[in-house]
Amino acid sequence: MSRIGAFEELVLLAALGLDGSGYGVSIRDELEAETGETISLGAVYATLDRLERKGLVRSTIGLATAERGGRRKRIYRVSAAGAASLRAMQRIRTQLGAPAPVRT
Amino acid sequence: MPDALSLVAWVVDPDRREEVLGDLCELRARESVTAFWGDVLGVCLRAPRLRRWAGTAAALLLLGVAVMARDPRHRIVTARDAAGAFVLEFDGLRVVRATLDGAPVPAERLVQENGRVVIRGGAGNAGDLNIRLRPDGSFYWRSRAPQTLPTP
Numbered sequence: 001m002s003r004i005g006a007f008e009e010l011v012l013l014a015a016l017g018l019d020g021s022g023y024g025v026s027i028r029d030e031l032e033a034e035t036g037e038t039i040s041l042g043a044v045y046a047t048l049d050r051l052e053r054k055g056l057v058r059s060t061i062g063l064a065t066a067e068r069g070g071r072r073k074r075i076y077r078v079s080a081a082g083a084a085s086l087r088a089m090q091r092i093r094t095q096l097g098a099p100a101p102v103r104t
Numbered sequence: 105m106p107d108a109l110s111l112v113a114w115v116v117d118p119d120r121r122e123e124v125l126g127d128l129c130e131l132r133a134r135e136s137v138t139a140f141w142g143d144v145l146g147v148c149l150r151a152p153r154l155r156r157w158a159g160t161a162a163a164l165l166l167l168g169v170a171v172m173a174r175d176p177r178h179r180i181v182t183a184r185d186a187a188g189a190f191v192l193e194f195d196g197l198r199v200v201r202a203t204l205d206g207a208p209v210p211a212e213r214l215v216q217e218n219g220r221v222v223i224r225g226g227a228g229n230a231g232d233l234n235i236r237l238r239p240d241g242s243f244y245w246r247s248r249a250p251q252t253l254p255t256p
Contacts, residue, residue, distance in 0.1 A: 023123065024123065025131060040142075040150070041127065041131075042146035042149055043146065045124065045147065061123075065126075067129070068127070068129050069125070069126065071125055072122055072126060073123055073127075074123035
């Protein structure tokens with residue numbers, strides 16, 4: 001399992017939430033909406049590139065639209081390895097957050 | 105004012121250009137000018153291509169600084185003769201400082217003229233210490249007499 005950083009995890013979760021239709025702008029929008037913070041588009045691109053190199057997301061080229069000046073989107077989908085990484089992170093969080101067993 | 109999309113097109117990797125320009129085109133229609141330029145700058149600064157250029161520029165700058173810091177024109181030479189050691193600090197062919205028997209020579213006692221350096225009173229009772237400089241940076245001098253300790 002690839003180790004992922006906090007921001008990588010957030011980007012993965014945003015991409016997962018967009019259910020295979022996420023691209024740079026929509027993933028950034030999702031992150032800003034959920035965190036309430038301003039997120040750099042450059043940081044999102046850099047993270048998506050890194051996640052793709054790690055095999056945690058896969059990208060495909062979508063259709064061109066008029067509002068994008070006839071340019072196509074790069075659509076990101078969380079891979080099986082990416083989903084496994086997210087589950088692993090969730091499990092670690094749950095274990096760390098669980099109250100310690102009381103010794104008698 | 106430069107066109108933002110041209111700037112981004114120039115900076116981002118060609119294989120990512122279409123989607124990045126498309127995203128920015130979409131954002132330009134809905135964001136304030138400030139927010140849009142913030143995104144443009146963010147994308148440019150994070151572009152691997154620009155980072156590679158910045159890395160190369162930084163390496164060249166460091167190399168330049170290292171070369172300047174290690175100025176071959178600046179050198180310190182320690183010389184010895186029968187009377188002891190003296191140190192000459194050169195900047196090119198010019199002696200900028202001297203130390204005689206461990207003590208700095210005052211500037212007024214250090215005279216340089218036409219390939220010759222004179223340390224006034226540098227040879228003890230014999231008078232001045234005359235040092236001849238060669239164009240290649242080497243130098244020679246008449247050995248000073250050994251110092252004699254005063255008898256009690």
